[in-house]
Amino acid sequence: MSGISSRGNGGKKILNKNQLLKRDRIRNARSIRAEAVAASSKSGAPRDLSESGGKLNVDQFIGSRQFEVKQLQLAMHNSKGASSTRIFQSLPRKLRRRTASHNVRRIPKRMRNRALREMRKSDQHEVCKNSSTAARKTHGLNAKQLYRARMSVKLLRLASKSTSMKLSMPPEITSSKCHVRQKIKTLGRMIKESSKANHNMRLLNNCMGSHDTTGINELAAIPKGRxxxxxxxxxxxxxxxxxxxxxxxxxxxxxxxxxxxxxxxxxxxxxxxxxxxxxxxxxxxxxxSSHIGTIIIKDNSNDVTGDFLKFIVGKLTGGRANLKKYREGQVLFQGLVYSFSENSSKPLGPCDLFWVQKDVVILRLHPSIFTQIFNILLQHTEKLTVQDCRYSLASVTLKGxxxxxxxxxxxxxxxxxxxxxxxxxxxxxxxxxxxxxxxxxxxxxxxxxxxxxxxxxxxxxxxxxxxxxxxxxxxxxxxxxxxxxxxxxxxxxxxxxxxxxxxxxxxxxxxxxxxxxxxxxxxxxxxxxxxxxxxxxxxxxxxxxxxxxxxxxxxxxxxxxxxxxxxxxxxxxxxxxLRQFQQIQYENKQLYFPDDYPFTQSGYLENSLYKREASKLKWSKKPMGKRVNFEKIKDIHNTKLPAYNGEIGDFFSSDWRFLQILRNGVDYLQRKDKNLKLMDSKKTGQFNSQGVREISCVNDVLEFCKDYEAKTKTISSPVEEEVPITICKASKCQTLTPKNTDYNCFSFHLTFYPRCTIAVSCILLERGHPKDNARIYQVPEEHLKHWLQLAKGVYRSNGRKNHDLDIPLPEVHDLIGFITSGTYHLNSGNGMGIGFIDHHSATQQSNRYVLVRNVGTNIYRLARWSEISA
Structure with missing residues (x-):
C-alpha cells in the first residue's frame, strides 16, 4: 500500500499524524506576522523620511515598525525551541552529554519532573531508577571479601597437601595445571595490601585518607592513589x-x-x-595549576637577616628578586630563573617567587625545569632546608x-x-x-x-x-x-x-x-x-x-x-x-612557556623535538595528493640557489640552528664592508686540506647547513645540544661575537657562537594571519619604498583596496627570525604572531617593518614589530 500511495503522490513520502503536527508547529513558529497597512501611511503619522527624502528618521521609523520588530523577536524565540521535543534538548550546551540522557540528577531541578514523565513514556524509568539507586563499588576488600580470601588460601593449601582430596579430584585436575602456587601468592598479596591500607588509615587523622606528602631535602615520592x-x-x-x-x-x-x-x-x-x-x-x-611545582626554601644558618638565602635567590633570578619591593614588600616576583652552577646568563625558564619572610621563600616552577632547580638547591643543604611540595601544595589560577x-x-x-x-x-x-x-x-x-x-x-x-x-x-x-x-x-x-x-x-x-x-x-x-x-x-x-x-x-x-x-x-x-592559558598569553603579547621560550633548553626541545615530530606525523598521515610538497614550492626568493629547492630550513619547526648558521655566515661574508655574493658560478663548493668547507658566498653557507644537518642525523646517541640563540633587549646586547676575521676553520664558529635575538610581536597590516613556524624577513632597502606605499594602501578606481599587486621577493639571506605562536587576534581584528628576530639585523633597520611568510607558501605579508619582555 505504501508503494501505491507514493506513486499517486508523485513519489513523495506520506507523512503520519505526528509528523504533520511537528511540521505545522515549526511552520507556525517561523511565520512572522506583519501589519496590513504601514503605520507611516496613516494620516497625521510622523514621516519615516525627512522632507527632502535624503535622511531616515530612525526613532520614527522604529516606532512605526514596532509591531514587526516584536513579531520578529517572537518568531526567533519560538523557532529556537520549536524542534526541541525532549527536555535534554533544551539544556545549555555544557549540560548536553550522552551520559546525562538517562540520569535525572544531572539536570536542573526545575526540569526533573518533565524529564521523568518523558522517560516513563519512553520506557526508561527503570533505567533511571536503577542508575540512581545503584550501590557504589567501594575501594579495596571489605570484611566479607577479606574473610573469603583468607579461607580460599587455607583451602588451596589444604587441597595441595591432602592426599585424600587429591584422589577425590578428577585426574586431569592437578596443582600444576591449576597454578595453585600463583593463586596463593596473588591472594596473599591482596590480603597484605588490604591489611596495610587499613593499618595506614588508622594512623591518619581523618577518614578521607588525606595526608601531607613532602620531601625535605629530597624529591617527594609520587602519591599512591586508589x-x-x-x-x-x-x-x-x-x-x-x-x-x-x-x-x-x-x-x-x-x-x-x-x-x-x-x-x-x-x-x-x-x-x-x-x-x-x-x-x-x-x-x-x-x-x-597544581602541576606547577612548589619549593619552600628556608635559611637555617642561624642568620635572622637571611643573607645566604638572599645570595642564592640573587643567583637564581639574576639579582632581580632581591629588590626591596619583593623582599620586604611581599610582592610576587615573575621573571626568569637561571642555572648558576655554570653560567648565570643561561636562562632555564620562568618562575614565581614570593618572600614569606627574610629567611623563607616560596618558589613556583614549571615541571620541565623543577628537578633541575631542585638539584641545584640540594647542593646547599648545609645552610638551607628545601621542601619539595609538588604533592602537598595545590593551586588554582583564576582570570576574569x-x-x-x-x-x-x-x-x-x-x-x-x-x-x-x-x-x-x-x-x-x-x-x-x-x-x-x-x-x-x-x-x-x-x-x-x-x-x-x-x-x-x-x-x-x-x-x-x-x-x-x-x-x-x-x-x-x-x-x-x-x-x-x-x-x-x-x-x-x-x-x-x-x-x-x-x-x-x-x-x-x-x-x-x-x-x-x-x-x-x-x-x-x-x-x-x-x-x-x-x-x-x-x-x-x-x-x-x-x-x-x-x-x-x-x-x-x-x-x-x-x-x-x-x-x-x-x-x-x-x-x-593549557591551550586556553596559552591563548590568553598570546592575546596579551606575553611569552608562553615552553613554546615561546626557544632560548631555553626546554623551549628548544619543545620546538625542535616534540612539536616537530607531532607536525611531521600529521603531515605524513595525509595522502600524497593532500599534503604540501615543500621541495617543489616555487618563487619563494628572488634568486634560486643550488643548495636548496623549495622551502628553506626544517619544514616542521622553527629552525633556529639554520638561523644561527645563516646569520653568522652572512656577518662573516660582510666583514670589512665586503660585498655579499650569493653564489659563485665557477664552482659549486670547495674544501680545504682539512676537509672543511670553505665559506665564500651565501650558497656555501647553505651547503654547510645541509652538512651539519646530515652530520647530526648520523649520531647514534644524541647528546644535549647547546641552544643556538639567546635573548637580550633591543637597547643592548650581551652576547659575545667573534672579533677575529682570520680563521683556519671558520665553520666551527658558525655553530659555536649563539645568535642574540629579541622577542617581538608582529602585527600584520593587511589580510591573512601568520601560523606557527612562519618565517620573518627583513625588508631590503631597494624594496622599502614599495612596501611603505603598500602600508599606506594602494586603492583601485572604485575606492577599494588593491590586494593583487606584484610584490618584490626578498633574498634568502634576508631571513632574520621565526614566529613561535601565530594566529588571528580577535582583539585587534587582524593576524598577529609572537616570535624572535635577530638583534643585529633589527638594530640596523631604520623602521620596524618586516615580511612574514608561512611555511610552504610564497606569499609575503607586511607586518610591524614591537619588542615584548620575557
Missing part, C-alpha cells in the same frame, strides 16, 4: 581534579602529569571575552572580572580576620588594574562544602568601593596576620593538621539534614556552622600576579577538590586548560 587506578598513575601523576577534568576536557600526558589540554566544547571566543579585556568580561576562568567575586562566594573565614575583611571589600572590583602591586590575602577558611551552594556575601554594612578602600590595602596591610597563615602553609605538620577531622560528603549532608530539623534558632540553615575545636581550618593565600593579571590560590593538596567543585557551580565560571 588501587583501581594504580596502573594509570604509574608514570603520570593525577592532579586532584583529574577525574572531574577527564570527563569534560581533552587530557594531555606531559612532564609526569596528566593535564587538561582544552575543554571538549568550543571556547576560543569565550576565552577571549572572559579572560581578555575587563570591559568585555562578565565572568571568570579557572584552571587547576568576576574572579574574586567567585572566590568570595565559596570561601568563609573561621574567625574575624582583617585580611579576609579586605578580601570581601576588594571582591566587588572588576578592574584589577587599579589595585596596587602588593595585593595578597591570607586567612584560615572553613571547609567550602559547609556551604550548600556558593553564595555571595550579604554584608549589611557593605558599601560601594571607593578610592580609600584601595589605599587601605597598602597602608593597613595586615603583615602579622598574613605571616601567621603563610608560616602554617609552609610547615608540613601544620598542613597535615589542616586535615584533622576532615569530613566526608555524607557526614556534612547528615549535619545539614539535622540542622534543618532543629528549631529556627539558626538563621542560615543551608550553611553548616563551623565548630572551632572539631572542624578543620584551611590555611590559604590568594596572590595577585601583576605581569599576567590573574590570581592564584595556594592551599593544601587535598583541599583543592572541595574548592574546585564549589567554584564550578558558579554561573559564568568556566574551566580552561
Amino acid at each position: 588501587m583501581k587506578y594504580t596502573k594509570r598513575q604509574k608514570h603520570f601523576t593525577w592532579l586532584p581534579t583529574h577525574i572531574w577534568n577527564a570527563k569534560r576536557s581533552h587530557m594531555l600526558k606531559r612532564w609526569g602529569y596528566q593535564l587538561a589540554w582544552a575543554p571538549t566544547q568550543k571556547c576560543f571566543k569565550l576565552t577571549h571575552r572572559l579572560g581578555g579585556n575587563t570591559c568585555s568580561s562578565d565572568g571568570a576562568l579557572c584552571m587547576d 572580572a568576576k574572579a574574586l567575586e567567585s572566590l568570595a562566594s565559596c570561601l568563609r573565614s573561621t574567625d574575624h580576620c582583617k585580611s579576609f575583611e579586605q578580601f570581601k571589600i576588594i571582591s566587588m572590583m572588576t578592574d584589577y588594574n587599579a589595585l596596587p602591586q602588593r595585593c595578597t590575602f591570607a586567612f584560615e577558611a572553613i571547609d567550602p562544602r559547609h556551604l550548600a551552594a556558593p553564595k555571595r556575601l550579604n554584608d549589611p554594612q557593605r558599601k560601594l568601593l571607593n578610592f580609600d578602600d584601595i589605599l587601605s590595602l597598602q597602608e593597613n596591610y595586615p603583615h602579622d596576620e598574613i605571616n601567621v597563615v603563610l608560616n602554617k602553609l609552609c610547615d608540613p605538620e601544620s598542613r597535615n593538621q589542616s586535615y584533622n577531622n576532615q569530613s566526608t560528603l555524607k557526614g556534612i549532608s547528615a549535619r545539614r539534614s539535622k540542622l534543618l530539623t532543629t528549631p529556627p534558632n539558626y538563621i542560615n540553615k543551608t550553611t553548616v556552622p563551623y565548630k572551632e575545636h572539631e572542624d578543620p581550618s584551611i590555611p590559604l593565600v590568594i596572590i595577585r600576579r601583576p605581569k599576567t593579571s590573574d590570581w592564584i590560590v595556594i592551599l593544601p593538596w587535598f583541599w583543592l577538590l572541595p574548592l574546585w567543585h564549589q567554584l564550578n557551580r558558579i554561573p559564568r565560571m568556566y574551566h580552561i586548560g
Whole structure:
C-alpha cells in the first residue's frame, strides 16, 4: 500500500499524524506576522523620511515598525525551541552529554519532573531508577571479601597437601595445571595490601585518607592513589581534579602529569571575552595549576637577616628578586630563573617567587625545569632546608572580572580576620588594574562544602568601593596576620593538621539534614556552622600576579577538590586548560612557556623535538595528493640557489640552528664592508686540506647547513645540544661575537657562537594571519619604498583596496627570525604572531617593518614589530 500511495503522490513520502503536527508547529513558529497597512501611511503619522527624502528618521521609523520588530523577536524565540521535543534538548550546551540522557540528577531541578514523565513514556524509568539507586563499588576488600580470601588460601593449601582430596579430584585436575602456587601468592598479596591500607588509615587523622606528602631535602615520592587506578598513575601523576577534568576536557600526558589540554566544547571566543579585556568580561576562568611545582626554601644558618638565602635567590633570578619591593614588600616576583652552577646568563625558564619572610621563600616552577632547580638547591643543604611540595601544595589560577567575586562566594573565614575583611571589600572590583602591586590575602577558611551552594556575601554594612578602600590595602596591610597563615602553609605538620577531622560528603549532608530539623534558632540553615575545636581550618593565600593579571590560590593538596567543585557551580565560571592559558598569553603579547621560550633548553626541545615530530606525523598521515610538497614550492626568493629547492630550513619547526648558521655566515661574508655574493658560478663548493668547507658566498653557507644537518642525523646517541640563540633587549646586547676575521676553520664558529635575538610581536597590516613556524624577513632597502606605499594602501578606481599587486621577493639571506605562536587576534581584528628576530639585523633597520611568510607558501605579508619582555 505504501508503494501505491507514493506513486499517486508523485513519489513523495506520506507523512503520519505526528509528523504533520511537528511540521505545522515549526511552520507556525517561523511565520512572522506583519501589519496590513504601514503605520507611516496613516494620516497625521510622523514621516519615516525627512522632507527632502535624503535622511531616515530612525526613532520614527522604529516606532512605526514596532509591531514587526516584536513579531520578529517572537518568531526567533519560538523557532529556537520549536524542534526541541525532549527536555535534554533544551539544556545549555555544557549540560548536553550522552551520559546525562538517562540520569535525572544531572539536570536542573526545575526540569526533573518533565524529564521523568518523558522517560516513563519512553520506557526508561527503570533505567533511571536503577542508575540512581545503584550501590557504589567501594575501594579495596571489605570484611566479607577479606574473610573469603583468607579461607580460599587455607583451602588451596589444604587441597595441595591432602592426599585424600587429591584422589577425590578428577585426574586431569592437578596443582600444576591449576597454578595453585600463583593463586596463593596473588591472594596473599591482596590480603597484605588490604591489611596495610587499613593499618595506614588508622594512623591518619581523618577518614578521607588525606595526608601531607613532602620531601625535605629530597624529591617527594609520587602519591599512591586508589588501587583501581594504580596502573594509570604509574608514570603520570593525577592532579586532584583529574577525574572531574577527564570527563569534560581533552587530557594531555606531559612532564609526569596528566593535564587538561582544552575543554571538549568550543571556547576560543569565550576565552577571549572572559579572560581578555575587563570591559568585555562578565565572568571568570579557572584552571587547576597544581602541576606547577612548589619549593619552600628556608635559611637555617642561624642568620635572622637571611643573607645566604638572599645570595642564592640573587643567583637564581639574576639579582632581580632581591629588590626591596619583593623582599620586604611581599610582592610576587615573575621573571626568569637561571642555572648558576655554570653560567648565570643561561636562562632555564620562568618562575614565581614570593618572600614569606627574610629567611623563607616560596618558589613556583614549571615541571620541565623543577628537578633541575631542585638539584641545584640540594647542593646547599648545609645552610638551607628545601621542601619539595609538588604533592602537598595545590593551586588554582583564576582570570576574569568576576574572579574574586567567585572566590568570595565559596570561601568563609573561621574567625574575624582583617585580611579576609579586605578580601570581601576588594571582591566587588572588576578592574584589577587599579589595585596596587602588593595585593595578597591570607586567612584560615572553613571547609567550602559547609556551604550548600556558593553564595555571595550579604554584608549589611557593605558599601560601594571607593578610592580609600584601595589605599587601605597598602597602608593597613595586615603583615602579622598574613605571616601567621603563610608560616602554617609552609610547615608540613601544620598542613597535615589542616586535615584533622576532615569530613566526608555524607557526614556534612547528615549535619545539614539535622540542622534543618532543629528549631529556627539558626538563621542560615543551608550553611553548616563551623565548630572551632572539631572542624578543620584551611590555611590559604590568594596572590595577585601583576605581569599576567590573574590570581592564584595556594592551599593544601587535598583541599583543592572541595574548592574546585564549589567554584564550578558558579554561573559564568568556566574551566580552561593549557591551550586556553596559552591563548590568553598570546592575546596579551606575553611569552608562553615552553613554546615561546626557544632560548631555553626546554623551549628548544619543545620546538625542535616534540612539536616537530607531532607536525611531521600529521603531515605524513595525509595522502600524497593532500599534503604540501615543500621541495617543489616555487618563487619563494628572488634568486634560486643550488643548495636548496623549495622551502628553506626544517619544514616542521622553527629552525633556529639554520638561523644561527645563516646569520653568522652572512656577518662573516660582510666583514670589512665586503660585498655579499650569493653564489659563485665557477664552482659549486670547495674544501680545504682539512676537509672543511670553505665559506665564500651565501650558497656555501647553505651547503654547510645541509652538512651539519646530515652530520647530526648520523649520531647514534644524541647528546644535549647547546641552544643556538639567546635573548637580550633591543637597547643592548650581551652576547659575545667573534672579533677575529682570520680563521683556519671558520665553520666551527658558525655553530659555536649563539645568535642574540629579541622577542617581538608582529602585527600584520593587511589580510591573512601568520601560523606557527612562519618565517620573518627583513625588508631590503631597494624594496622599502614599495612596501611603505603598500602600508599606506594602494586603492583601485572604485575606492577599494588593491590586494593583487606584484610584490618584490626578498633574498634568502634576508631571513632574520621565526614566529613561535601565530594566529588571528580577535582583539585587534587582524593576524598577529609572537616570535624572535635577530638583534643585529633589527638594530640596523631604520623602521620596524618586516615580511612574514608561512611555511610552504610564497606569499609575503607586511607586518610591524614591537619588542615584548620575557
